[in-house]
Structures are given as structure tokens and as C-alpha cells.
Amino acid sequence: MTKVKESSTIQLNKQTALQLCPITYLMEKIGGYWKPIILFHLLSGSKRYSELKKAIPHVTEKMLVQHLKQLESDGLVSRVSLPVVPPHVTYSLSDKGMALRPVLHAMANWAIADGKKMKKPLFRTMKEFPVK
Amino acid sequence: MTKVKESSTIQLNKQTALQLCPITYLMEKIGGYWKPIILFHLLSGSKRYSELKKAIPHVTEKMLVQHLKQLESDGLVSRVSLPVVPPHVTYSLSDKGMALRPVLHAMANWAIADGKKMKKPLFRTMKEFPVK
DNA sequence: TACTTTTTGACAAGTACTTACCCTAAAGTA
DNA sequence: TACTTTAGGGTAAGTACTTGTCAAAAAGTA
Numbered sequence: 037m038t039k040v041k042e043s044s045t046i047q048l049n050k051q052t053a054l055q056l057c058p059i060t061y062l063m064e065k066i067g068g069y070w071k072p073i074i075l076f077h078l079l080s081g082s083k084r085y086s087e088l089k090k091a092i093p094h095v096t097e098k099m100l101v102q103h104l105k106q107l108e109s110d111g112l113v114s115r116v117s118l119p120v121v122p123p124h125v126t127y128s129l130s131d132k133g134m135a136l137r138p139v140l141h142a143m144a145n146w147a148i149a150d151g152k153k154m155k156k157p158l159f160r161t162m163k164e165f166p167v168k
Numbered sequence: 169m170t171k172v173k174e175s176s177t178i179q180l181n182k183q184t185a186l187q188l189c190p191i192t193y194l195m196e197k198i199g200g201y202w203k204p205i206i207l208f209h210l211l212s213g214s215k216r217y218s219e220l221k222k223a224i225p226h227v228t229e230k231m232l233v234q235h236l237k238q239l240e241s242d243g244l245v246s247r248v249s250l251p252v253v254p255p256h257v258t259y260s261l262s263d264k265g266m267a268l269r270p271v272l273h274a275m276a277n278w279a280i281a282d283g284k285k286m287k288k289p290l291f292r293t294m295k296e297f298p299v300k
Numbered sequence: 301t302a303c304t305t306t307t308t309g310a311c312a313a314g315t316a317c318t319t320a321c322c323c324t325a326a327a328g329t330a
Numbered sequence: 331t332a333c334t335t336t337a338g339g340g341t342a343a344g345t346a347c348t349t350g351t352c353a354a355a356a357a358g359t360a
Contacts, residue, residue, distance in 0.1 A: 057224075058279030058291055059208040059272065065282075067201045068347090076191040085307055092189075096349055101308060121356045122306035135278060140191065142274040146267060147190030150197075159190050200317090217337055228319055233338060253326040254336035 065110050070103045076140050080166050082128030202235045208272050212298045214260030
């Protein structure tokens with residue numbers, strides 16, 4: 037990940053904000069565009085790197101790897117690498133990551149409900165997105 | 169908001185991704201660092217611009233205004249401006265925004281649970297964050 | 301031998317996000 | 331008169347995010 041200037045104003049203020057706003061705390065962990073999407077796809081079970089790439093077609097490999105690394109170092113995702121050639125790496129949600137299930141479900145439900153209002157509904161039911 | 173190059177690869181791919189992944193759909197609406205934080209603060213009732221600024225001390229005015237505008241144009245937030253001097257503007261959640269309550273609650277609950285594991289818990293209970 | 305497969309790493313370049321600083325309007329107050 | 335208040339707008343500059351392209355490693359297959 038790109039290094040962040042530690043001394044900037046926000047960085048300092050964030051210290052206190054983290055202790056005041058739970059959402060701010062969560063955004064530090066899974067904020068950004070890709071992380072929730074990645075976590076959601078892992079909700080249905082562990083996936084190989086290439087499976088994730090297929091499941092999230094519009095993410096670049098760069099982003100996928102980068103965010104998986106961050107998620108791993110934040111303890112939300114477990115990485116298992118088999119020492120074979122070609123490489124075989126699987127990612128899955130850790131217990132801590134699994135604790136995000138209600139959040140991801142709430143997100144998906146909102147999207148499904150909101151998407152249904154359109155002429156051509158985007159999604160039908162939550163069943164389309166099986167959970168392990 | 170800064171204009172987005174419509175012809176980029178992701179933009180095109182997003183079209184299809186939106187119809188496949190509900191989380192992607194939601195991230196298009198409230199993705200990013202600040203929006204969930206703003207929405208969370210509006211959960212406890214409508215707020216004046218200056219109240220929001222106080223409640224979220226580390227956001228710059230630029231960001232606050234920009235995201236409020238986007239949230240308004242996405243129909244999640246209502247803006248009421250009284251034609252007085254000095255200006256008096258209040259923001260509140262629309263019905264559509266209110267529908268995000270379960271999402272925001274799930275987020276807050278996760279943060280509270282996760283924060284409790286630390287030596288010095290970040291938050292105590294959800295009661296600290298009253299909801300209208 | 302040449303090509304394929306899988307999971308990345310390195311680097312350069314472009315795009316988006318965020319900040320910092322200065323400015324306004326018009327009434328009320330000192 | 332001078333200063334304060336509120337809700338932003340404008341511009342420039344810095345920082346972070348994202349992409350695109352090139353490359354490796356080592357076994358298996360044509």
C-alpha cells in the first residue's frame with residue numbers, strides 16, 4: 037500500500053475521531069470501493085485468487101491483490117498458500133471477517149430492495165448470493 | 169464533483185457489474201470514506217450544516233459540502249434552506265436514506281463489538297449514538 | 301523446445317480525492 | 331465603523347487511488 041503521511045491534519049484528528057464515531061472506525065477497516073465487494077464474494081465460501089478475479093471482473097489485479105493484503109493484515113481475511121507450481125492460493129473470511137456478515141447482508145438487502153424499484157430490477161432475491 | 173471519464177474500461181464494466189453484485193450497486197451510492205459517516209450522524213435527526221461540521225471535526229468543508237450534494241442528488245438526503253441571513257440550512261435523511269438504517273446500525277454494532285476487544289474499549293453501547 | 305498456467309511484483313502514468321487558503325452576502329452587535 | 335456569523339464557492343496544490351504494461355517461477359503439455 038502507498039505510505040500515508042502520518043503527520044497530516046486528518047491523521048491526527050482521526051485519532052480522536054476513531055474514539056468517537058464507530059462508523060469512522062469501521063471505514064478505516066473496510067472503507068473504500070473494493071473491500072466490501074471482496075468481502076461479499078468471500079461470504080459464500082473461500083475462493084482462489086483467480087476465482088475472485090472472475091467474480092469481480094472489473095477490478096484490476098493490482099487492486100485485488102492490494103486490498104486482499106490489507107484485509108489480511110487487518111485480520112479480516114485468511115490467506116492459505118500451497119507451495120506448488122503454478123501457485124495455489126485461497127482466501128477466506130476469518131472469524132473477525134465473518135462478524136461482518138450482518139453488515140454485508142444489510143448492504144445487500146438494501147441494494148436488492150432499492151434495485152427492485154426500477155423498471156428492470158437489478159436483482160431478485162438474496163438467494164442469488166448464497167452464503168456458506 | 170469531478171467529471172469521470174465515461175469511456176474507461178471500468179466504467180463500461182461497471183454497467184454490467186451493477187446488475188450482478190448488490191454490494192457494487194450500494195458502493196456506487198454510499199461508497200467512499202465520508203458518506204457513511206455523514207449518514208450516520210444524520211440518523212439521530214436533522215442537522216444544520218454547522219452542526220455536522222462540529223460532529224465530524226476532521227472533514228474539510230469542501231468534502232462535507234461535496235458529499236452532501238451527492239447524497240442529495242442520489243435522493244438519500246434532503247436539504248432545506250431558509251432564505252435568511254446568515255444562511256440557515258438543514259440536512260436530514262430522506263425515506264430512501266432512512267432505509268439505510270439497518271446498514272448503518274450493522275456497521276456501528278460491528279465497530280462497537282470490535283472496539284470492545286481492545287484494552288481500552290473505543291465505545292460502550294449503541295445508546296451513545298441516539299437514533300431519532 | 302515452446303507455450304500455458306497461477307499468483308503476484310515493479311514501475312510509470314493517469315485520474316480522482318482531499319486539503320489549504322482566500323472570498324462573499326447581509327443582518328446583528330459592539 | 332468594524333467585527334461576527336453561516337453556508338458555502340473558487341482555485342491551486344498535494345496526496346492517494348487505479349490502470350496498463352512488463353516480468354518471474356517452475357511444472358506440465360503439445
